[in-house]
Amino acid sequence: MNIEHTPRRDIQSLERLNQLAHKNAWALEDLDWSLTVDRERLWAPPEMSPLSYLPSFERLDGVQQRRYNQIFALAICEQFIWFETNFLVDAMESVVRDFDVPEELVTAVNFLTEEEVKHTRMFWRLLEKCEPDWYPTRDYHLFRMTPTQRLLTKSMLRWPRELLVWIWIAIFFEERTGDYCRQYLRYERRNPGAIDPSFLQVHRFHFRDEARHFQLDQHLLGWIYDRAPRWKCRLAGRMFYRVMRGYTSPRNTARQTLRQLGREFPQLERDVIPALERELPLLGQSKEYHRMAFSRKAVGNSLALFAEYPELDRLWPLFQVETRSDNLRRA
Numbered sequence: 627m628n629i630e631h632t633p634r635r636d637i638q639s640l641e642r643l644n645q646l647a648h649k650n651a652w653a654l655e656d657l658d659w660s661l662t663v664d665r666e667r668l669w670a671p672p673e674m675s676p677l678s679y680l681p682s683f684e685r686l687d688g689v690q691q692r693r694y695n696q697i698f699a700l701a702i703c704e705q706f707i708w709f710e711t712n713f714l715v716d717a718m719e720s721v722v723r724d725f726d727v728p729e730e731l732v733t734a735v736n737f738l739t740e741e742e743v744k745h746t747r748m749f750w751r752l753l754e755k756c757e758p759d760w761y762p763t764r765d766y767h768l769f770r771m772t773p774t775q776r777l778l779t780k781s782m783l784r785w786p787r788e789l790l791v792w793i794w795i796a797i798f799f800e801e802r803t804g805d806y807c808r809q810y811l812r813y814e815r816r817n818p819g820a821i822d823p824s825f826l827q828v829h830r831f832h833f834r835d836e837a838r839h840f841q842l843d844q845h846l847l848g849w850i851y852d853r854a855p856r857w858k859c860r861l862a863g864r865m866f867y868r869v870m871r872g873y874t875s876p877r878n879t880a881r882q883t884l885r886q887l888g889r890e891f892p893q894l895e896r897d898v899i900p901a902l903e904r905e906l907p908l909l910g911q912s913k914e915y916h917r918m919a920f921s922r923k924a925v926g927n928s929l930a931l932f933a934e935y936p937e938l939d940r941l942w943p944l945f946q947v948e949t950r951s952d953n954l955r956r957a
């Protein structure tokens with residue numbers, strides 16, 4: 627196939643990405659699985675967890691806040707597993723199957739698929755180590771989707787050539803994944819020993835692949851999305867708005883983490899947990915929460931891409947600390 631597309635200036639070529647995938651490959655056994663999980667430590671940087679931005683969070687005592695942090699860290703692992711195997715791997719298989727793309731892109735996609743399957747195994751292994759009773763089989767304990775989200779995912783994966791929103795989802799969530807890893811590493815640098823080493827190790831290994839995945843997703847933009855008819859892009863814009871509306875104001879999994887906290891601390895079930903549940907809609911407007919999760923510092927490349935595509939203009943009101951004009955790339 628004649629490669630005529632000029633890749634975006636600021637990302638590495640597919641050839642380079644494939645060389646790096648080969649060079650930086652690692653195996654699950656490279657991790658130290660003999661580490662014991664420390665229940666006295668945090669399992670995630672505290673500012674990553676959405677509930678810590680709600681007024682009633684202060685009503686939890688130190689032990690309860692730490693346990694919430696641990697439950698949240700497990701929910702993040704479950705979210706990664708869902709996104710990487712139940713969504714990304716299927717979407718990437720459609721790139722190879724349904725689109726006319728160059729050999730280098732097929733190779734890159736195959737690397738990504740293999741790596742995401744490995745990541746999923748790594749996260750399951752960590753979950754099982756932390757809470758063996760929750761995972762007698764590899765089923766989600768905390769992660770939940772609404773029926774609408776389930777339907778949207780099913781449709782997207784069934785008609786990937788028409789419903790191109792999966793490309794935007796891949797771009798945004800892979801950059802978000804990279805930012806989660808960065809937050810772990812940054813927190814550990816500033817607070818040595820505060821986070822459990824098993825969690826740090828897993829996110830450190832994850833980071834080794836995710837920056838490259840995010841670049842590959844942008845090649846998909848060039849090879850698939852930018853060549854699609856306008857109606858497909860407009861439809862993708864509308865669908866992506868629905869996805870982001872749910873994500874910028876998280877509810878489902880946050881509720882499940884609260885339920886788990888309630889099972890472990892029944893005294894919270896009368897007042898504090900109902901108060902936190904009532905306050906969940908505040909997250910959609912919380913500037914502090916948005917600064918952590920949806921700012922240039924966290925997902926700057928995705929925001930710069932969103933600013934380039936008029937069909938995504940509808941997203942900007944969802945972001946509390948960012949505007950389109952602030953995110954247009956300087957020429």
Ligand SMILES: [Fe+2]
Pocket residue numbers: 710741742745832836
């Ligand atoms: Fe991953």
Ligand SMILES: [Fe+2]
Pocket residue numbers: 742800803835836839
């Ligand atoms: Fe990835």
